[in-house]
Amino acid sequence: METKNYNGHIYKPLMAGLFAGYIATVFNLVYDVLFREQTAFPLHDLINVSTIIFATLFALPLAGVAFAFIDRYFRNGTPIYVSLSAVFTLLCVYGVLQVHRSPDPVVTTEFHELLLGLTIISGIFATVAVPWLVKHQDIYM
Template identity: 35%
Template structure:
């Protein structure tokens, strides 16, 4: 699209974060649907459709803004951003392994599987999709 104004780098980072949030939301919703279908997991007080939609969008919007700061304020900020979010994702996976959701062991194991899948999807979108889309000229021309 042709606009009468120039977008700032920050506005592009926000829109990239929102787009990555949309992609993560769709991936997490699909994962949630198929995981629950295959395992029969029914507990939905914490991880449910509204929480997935809100969490993915907010987290990746913030990640898009952080990427802008890293890229513009730190030398080799893109690489540092990717490394930081890969480390953060691994840390959250390790911490997620210790979550006790229910006194029933099977429910706890199923909840962990759902939670860890969401962490991986959001972590990959933050550490790979945002930097990739931010530097992609075709994405910038066609979407932003």
């Protein structure tokens, strides 16, 4: 049996981002289910299972590509990536808090809490898990 060796610089970070995306998707779905059970959140049109899966599995491989780019063109790429990813996560958190979904303040607060949790979970996985999984590729390859 022939073993394939992928030496492309983008392959490992992309696969790390994809694997981190799978794990983050599971955490996001668990958070979504627990949140909806506790609050009976009425607005399920925008944030549902399919959008959570699509958004998380789209964003984290992109984080892997960003990591590959930063790691390739900067001497200390990992700390730079972690810093930029943390800042981007904080900007996303700020953006989530600016959204007004409903005229009802309770529904808007619940929407903020749901979207904020999903954003923080995805941001933590993009910031911490992607660089860690690139260095520990034996877990998923």
